[in-house]
Amino acid sequence: MSDATSGPRRLGPALAGRSRSIVESGPFTAAVFCLIVGNAGLLGIETYTGAVHEWREELRLAEHLFLAAFTAEILLRAATFADRPKDFFRDPWNVFDLAVITLAFTPLARENATVLRLLRLARVLRAARFLPQLRVVIVAVGKSLPGTLSFVLVGALLLYLYAMVGWMFFAAEDPEHYGSLGRAALTLFLLITLDGLGDAVRGGLEISRWTIVYFASFVLLGSFLLVNLLIGVVINSLEEARELEEAPGHEAPVAGPGGEETRTALLARIAAARRALDEVEAGLATGPAAPRAPCGCGAPEGRT
Numbered sequence: 001m002s003d004a005t006s007g008p009r010r011l012g013p014a015l016a017g018r019s020r021s022i023v024e025s026g027p028f029t030a031a032v033f034c035l036i037v038g039n040a041g042l043l044g045i046e047t048y049t050g051a052v053h054e055w056r057e058e059l060r061l062a063e064h065l066f067l068a069a070f071t072a073e074i075l076l077r078a079a080t081f082a083d084r085p086k087d088f089f090r091d092p093w094n095v096f097d098l099a100v101i102t103l104a105f106t107p108l109a110r111e112n113a114t115v116l117r118l119l120r121l122a123r124v125l126r127a128a129r130f131l132p133q134l135r136v137v138i139v140a141v142g143k144s145l146p147g148t149l150s151f152v153l154v155g156a157l158l159l160y161l162y163a164m165v166g167w168m169f170f171a172a173e174d175p176e177h178y179g180s181l182g183r184a185a186l187t188l189f190l191l192i193t194l195d196g197l198g199d200a201v202r203g204g205l206e207i208s209r210w211t212i213v214y215f216a217s218f219v220l221l222g223s224f225l226l227v228n229l230l231i232g233v234v235i236n237s238l239e240e241a242r243e244l245e246e247a248p249g250h251e252a253p254v255a256g257p258g259g260e261e262t263r264t265a266l267l268a269r270i271a272a273a274r275r276a277l278d279e280v281e282a283g284l285a286t287g288p289a290a291p292r293a294p295c296g297c298g299a300p301e302g303r304t
Contacts, residue, residue, distance in 0.1 A: 019079035032073055033130045039066050040124045043117070063120070067104055070123065074101050093129050100126070139241035140234065147233035155226055159185050162218050169214070173207050191215070192222045 022028055042062055045051050052059065074097050081088040088094050100122045103109050109116045128134040163184035170178035177187040177200075191197055197219065204211030 013083045015082040016080050016084075019076055019082070023077055023080050029130055033127065035066065035069050035073070036123060036127045036130075039070075039120060042066065043120055043124075046117075067101075070101055074098055093126075097126060097129075136238065136241045139244065140237040143240055144234050144237035147237070148230070151226065151230050151233060154229075155222070158218075158221060158226070159188055162188050162214075162222075165214065169211070170204070170207065174203060177203075188218060188222070191218065192227075194219070194223055 042059065046059060077094065077097070078088055100119055104116065104119050109119055125138075128138050160181075163181050166178045166184040166188065167181055170184075171180075176183070178184045187200070191200060197215070201212065201215050204215060
């Protein structure tokens with residue numbers, strides 16, 4: 001009974017170690033990245049009607065080959081977690097890759113060309129897995145969403161207030177741009193980018209000199225203050241994403257039964273153990289000799 005249960009236990013770490021040695025190798029990473037680039041190129045070729053009509057069967061065969069290659073890649077990547085299957089789903093990239101590949105085999109994707117193209121397009125995003133800087137940017141975008149939502153709410157409130165004021169003062173003289181709340185908000189949204197600001201200010205001055213206060217305050221709050229706040233949110237998210245990417249726990253786990261510990265953690269423990277041994281050796285070399293414990297196997301002390 002023990003042999004029957006110990007066999008799978010030994011097989012898991014062995015399979016994980018062999019698979020990890022392949023997945024973490026340079027040629028494997030380069031091959032997968034080339035597959036992603038090739039998949040992107042195939043999607044680009046399919047946008048040309050002449051190429052699709054001329055090479056329909058070849059393109060379909062190439063798509064099946066790409067899908068088979070990506071399926072083999074995700075299976076091999078999952079095999080690296082054979083000794084700890086639950087850890088496979090702790091990495092968001094693994095979940096994303098598995099979802100993209102699995103959905104490609106569903107009837108909805110196989111029967112709907114648009115859904116299938118979207119899934120194939122999602123494979124291009126997997127290139128971020130092999131490009132650390134791009135991965136940092138994507139993580140930063142995700143981390144900046146809460147701050148961006150606050151920015152959108154403040155911006156919407158600012159647009160609403162100034163659009164209402166613009167409708168009240170300019171609707172009669174300039175109905176094309178301020179005839180309704182929606183038109184006024186669209187006009188002001190374009191002014192945030194400083195597009196057509198000169199024409200808007202000249203048109204406002206023809207109505208009243210005080211309109212310069214309206215436009216100047218809106219540009220100051222919308223174009224400078226809000227945009228700089230958004231830039232600050234993105235930069236802060238980039239710093240957090242970079243720290244997360246460089247964190248020791250983000251490194252690949254070590255193969256074997258103790259695979260839960262990272263290489264950095266193991267190296268730190270080894271270094272600490274060496275320092276402790278050095279301190280013990282130094283203490284033994286400089287300290288007084290310890291008295292010998294009495295034993296009955298030799299002559300008593302003081303006798304010859």
